[in-house]
Amino acid sequence: MATEYLGIDIGGTNVKMGIVEAETGNISNFYSHDTGDWRKSGHFVKSLGDAISVQLKQNPEVSKCGIGVPGLITRDRQSLIEITAIPEIDGISVIPELKDRFKGKDFFLENDANAAALGEYYFGEGDVPEDYIFVTLGTGVGGAAIIDKTVFKGGGGNAMEPGHMPSKNGRVLERNIGKVELLNLATDMRAAWTGETVLVADGTISTMGLVSAATEGDKLALEIFEEVGTLLGDGLISMIRILDINTILIGGGLSASFEYILPAINKQIEFWLSPYYKKGLSIKRATLANDAGLLGAASLCF
Known part of the structure; x- marks a missing residue:
C-alpha cells in the first residue's frame, strides 16, 4: 500500500x-x-x-x-x-x-x-538540488531557503522574510512589488504614458491584463515588469550573497509574469555578482502552482 x-x-x-x-x-x-x-x-x-x-x-x-x-x-x-x-x-x-x-x-x-x-x-517537476532559495510573488513577497533538504530556520525560527527587505522609495520589497503595489505602479505608469498601449487608462488594470499585454509585446507592460524584475533582482542578489546558494525558484500567483521579469533580474545579476556566484546560477519558475x-x-x- x-x-x-x-x-x-x-x-x-x-x-x-x-x-x-x-x-x-x-x-x-x-x-x-x-x-x-x-x-x-x-x-x-x-x-x-x-x-x-x-x-x-x-x-x-x-x-x-x-x-x-x-x-x-x-x-x-x-x-x-x-x-x-x-x-x-x-x-x-x-x-x-x-x-x-x-x-x-x-x-x-x-x-x-x-x-x-x-x-x-519532493513533488516538483524536474531536478531540484538539496540547496535552493524559494520566493513567492503574490499579495506579498514570501520566501524560504532549503539547505540540505531542510528548512533554514535562522536563530529564532523565522528566517527568510524577503518581502521585508529594504527596497526603493523608503519601502520594503513587498510594498513595491506585491499584487496591490504592482497594480498601483501599472496605473501610475499608464497615466504618464504617451505612447501606444493596450493597457486601459481607467485604473482597472489587472495582473492578467498586464501579462496578456506583455505577451503581445506591449512596450508599457514590458517596462512595468522590467521595474518589478529590477527590484526583485536586487533582493535576490542580497540573498545569493548571504546564503551562497545558486538555485532560485520563483512561485506564487504573480509568477505568471516570470518570463517578463527575468531579463531585468538577469541584468542586475550580471552587474552585481562576481563570476563565483554567477557560475551555475539557475533561476526557474516553481512548478506546483495552486x-x-x-x-x-x-x-x-x-
Missing part, C-alpha cells in the same frame, strides 16, 4: 486539506473551508480538528499530518506566534493540542512559504 500523508494548508481566505500520496503527489479527499467562518466561530483550532477528524476517519492508515500556516511560529515548530491573517490563533500551542486529541498521530508545523518551498523538492501549499504541508511528513 502506498504511503499517504494528510496535508493542511491554512490560509487567510481558505483552509485546504487533502490526502497526499507520498510517491506521486496525487491528492485525494480534497476539502476546502472558508477561513472566516471558523474565525467567527471563536473556536478555530477545534473546527480545524473536526475537519482533520473526518479525514483521518476516512483514511485510518494515515499517521502523519503536515500543516502550513501564514505567519511566525516557534523554533520548535509547536506553537503559533503571529498569524497576521488569523490573529485569533496567535499564541496557541496547536501541535500539542492536536496530538492530545489524535493519539498516535504525528503533526508537523511550518510557515507556509517554507512548506511550499520544501514541496518543490497545489504548492497543500503538497508543501504534506512534504513536512517526510
Whole structure:
C-alpha cells in the first residue's frame, strides 16, 4: 500500500486539506473551508480538528499530518506566534493540542512559504538540488531557503522574510512589488504614458491584463515588469550573497509574469555578482502552482 500523508494548508481566505500520496503527489479527499467562518466561530483550532477528524476517519492508515500556516511560529515548530491573517490563533500551542486529541498521530508545523518551498523538492517537476532559495510573488513577497533538504530556520525560527527587505522609495520589497503595489505602479505608469498601449487608462488594470499585454509585446507592460524584475533582482542578489546558494525558484500567483521579469533580474545579476556566484546560477519558475501549499504541508511528513 502506498504511503499517504494528510496535508493542511491554512490560509487567510481558505483552509485546504487533502490526502497526499507520498510517491506521486496525487491528492485525494480534497476539502476546502472558508477561513472566516471558523474565525467567527471563536473556536478555530477545534473546527480545524473536526475537519482533520473526518479525514483521518476516512483514511485510518494515515499517521502523519503536515500543516502550513501564514505567519511566525516557534523554533520548535509547536506553537503559533503571529498569524497576521488569523490573529485569533496567535499564541496557541496547536501541535500539542492536536496530538492530545489524535493519539498516535504525528503533526508537523511550518510557515507556509517554507512548506511550499520544501514541496518543490519532493513533488516538483524536474531536478531540484538539496540547496535552493524559494520566493513567492503574490499579495506579498514570501520566501524560504532549503539547505540540505531542510528548512533554514535562522536563530529564532523565522528566517527568510524577503518581502521585508529594504527596497526603493523608503519601502520594503513587498510594498513595491506585491499584487496591490504592482497594480498601483501599472496605473501610475499608464497615466504618464504617451505612447501606444493596450493597457486601459481607467485604473482597472489587472495582473492578467498586464501579462496578456506583455505577451503581445506591449512596450508599457514590458517596462512595468522590467521595474518589478529590477527590484526583485536586487533582493535576490542580497540573498545569493548571504546564503551562497545558486538555485532560485520563483512561485506564487504573480509568477505568471516570470518570463517578463527575468531579463531585468538577469541584468542586475550580471552587474552585481562576481563570476563565483554567477557560475551555475539557475533561476526557474516553481512548478506546483495552486497545489504548492497543500503538497508543501504534506512534504513536512517526510
